[in-house]
Amino acid sequence: MISDFLKYQAQTTPHPLALEVSHAKGSYIYDSNGKGHLDFVAGVSACSVGHTHPKLVQAIQEQTAKYMHVMVYGEYAQKPAIDYTKSLAALLPEGLDCTYLVNSGTEAIEGAMKLARRATGRHEIIAAHHAYHGNTMGSLSVMGYEDRKAAFRPLVPGVRFIHFNAFIELSQITEKTAAVLLETIQGGAGFICPNNGYLKAVKERCEAVGALLILDEIQPGFGRTGALFAFEHYQCVPHILVVGKGMAGGLPVGAFIASKPLMDLLQEKPSLGHITTFGGNPVIASACKATLEIIQEENLMAQTLEKEAFLRRKLQHPDIKEIRGKGLMLALILASPEKANELVLEASKNGLILFWLLFEKKAVRISPPLTISMDELEKGCDLILKILDKNTRTLN
Ligand SMILES: Cc1ncc(COP(=O)(O)O)c(C=O)c1O
Structure with missing residues (x-):
């Protein structure tokens, strides 16, 4: 074998x-x-x-027997995804009430970056040195390690880097910036937590210049840090939250979450601003729902x-x-x-x-x-x- x-x-x-x-x-x-x-x-x-x-396996088996893929994301009303996104909205703070379910963490990052560009009409994304957000072209562009990227250039233009936790560099976030994209806790860099007040300062700077804050919680999300989402420890609610990994308990998934008015921008100019065949898949959404329930019940x-x-x-x-x-x-x-x-x-x-x-x-x-x-x-x-x-x- x-x-x-x-x-x-x-x-x-x-x-x-x-x-x-x-x-x-x-x-x-x-x-x-x-x-x-x-x-x-x-x-x-x-x-x-x-x-x-057992509860997760049962949820997957029951949904698999009812129906699996029936239509591309966004067309049909499918109870597993509706129930799950409704539960998430109830658990998340105001402003994070609309979820776009996709297939992986990196795709969720791509969706969040597109949404930020669409919402601001700007293209600059500021990311952090030593950041990891995934491996597709957009996510690779915001990776904070040059030697992992050089062979794949040219990448997405307009990406700049700041040092995580360096308050002094926040002045680099300007009226040109569409979004600042940070891991709430830097993973690949060595599990580095944000310093006191850092994320709040980043958000304040973003709001002062009309940029959006995207937090990548693909790794710390869904209970791993002792809160449902790590941003709760740092009193900083992002404009766009990106999740994945532990969300479905071991099935492939990702999501980006924002306010309803923000997310609605992906419907027009152009319409079908982000589309996916399998996003919101009912079997995976059932797994997400069961995983969330297990985390809460246990x-x-x-x-x-x-x-x-x-x-x-x-x-x-x-x-x-x-x-x-x-x-x-x-x-x-x-x-x-x-x-x-x-x-x-x-x-x-x-x-x-x-x-x-x-x-x-x-x-x-x-x-x-x-x-x-x-x-x-x-x-x-x-x-x-x-x-x-x-x-x-x-x-x-
Ligand atoms: C912080 C972070 N962002 C994004 C990703 C990419 O997720 P995926 O591998 O599901 O595309 C990962 C995966 O390790 C991650 O840890």
């Missing part, structure tokens, strides 16, 4: 982890030998309610903060220089990229799934399912500490 995987399926790196998956349940992924791997990554923050949660957001506190207490080791992030979106910062790499690979050999971050090479990602138990967390932490101890002894 692995040789066919490497031969027929396009690869993203020459050294994939290549775990041969048999099935997954709760916090474990089982390989083809029946060995369980404790999942501290959750498909990179996507499997928010664990693997094959009180996962409050537990997330307890689990964060546990991880921070437990993961104390001379090799862990810092733990960054919030809730169950944490990064262990080790002394060197080599140490981080060793930890990920050694853990993987010992049945614990850890992962790297895109850009911060000294970081090891800890983003388990929100449903992970304290015992499972403890088991994973013990293994991490054991590996670090062993590596320290080997190196000394």
Whole structure:
């Protein structure tokens, strides 16, 4: 199976982890030998309610049996998407009451950028150095890492970069700016949280010059930081909110959310301002609704903060220089990229799934399912500490 995987399926790196998956349940992924791997990554923050949660599976199965794709996005009234977007509007602050459901995070970013251009008649987008927003051409254009972009130029023009958390650079947001696009918590850069008052200052500057603030919550969204959305921690409601990943509990999805008058602009001049075949798909919308209900019914957001506190207490080791992030979106910062790499690979050999971050090479990602138990967390932490101890002894 692995040789066919490497031969027929396009690869993203020459050294994939290549775990041969048999099935997954709760916090474990089982390989083809029946060995369980404790999942501290959750498909990179996507499997928010664990693997094959019975309520989620039931919702998907029931909707699949009723109907699947029936029409392109926006034409037919389909209950799963209507119910879900209505529930979101009830949970979100005023001004974020209309949701455009799409197929992935990067597509949601593209939609948000288009909406900002359409609404302001301007084309400049300001993004942050070290930002990651996805991999299609528009999202790539706002990626804050030149070496990942050079081979694909020319990209979308009119993108400028500021440093995340640098108040002094906010003067670069001007009357020419259509939107400022930021991750609420920078992911690939190393799980960097906004400083006190930073996001509010960005929004104030945007409003002073008539620009829009777009917050990318594709990673921290849907309970991962202990609030439904991370912006709630920073008292800053964006004009456009972009979500994805954990939203459908493990099915492909994304969405951009704005006020109804703003979103209505995509209907005219030109009409069909953003269209998609599968956006709002009823099976996926049912999964989104079930995931949201599980997060609420199982009180996962409050537990997330307890689990964060546990991880921070437990993961104390001379090799862990810092733990960054919030809730169950944490990064262990080790002394060197080599140490981080060793930890990920050694853990993987010992049945614990850890992962790297895109850009911060000294970081090891800890983003388990929100449903992970304290015992499972403890088991994973013990293994991490054991590996670090062993590596320290080997190196000394
Ligand atoms: C912050 C952020 N934005 C956008 C994306 C892109 O989402 P997708 O991979 O679903 O296109 C990701 C994915 O990792 C992300 O972490």
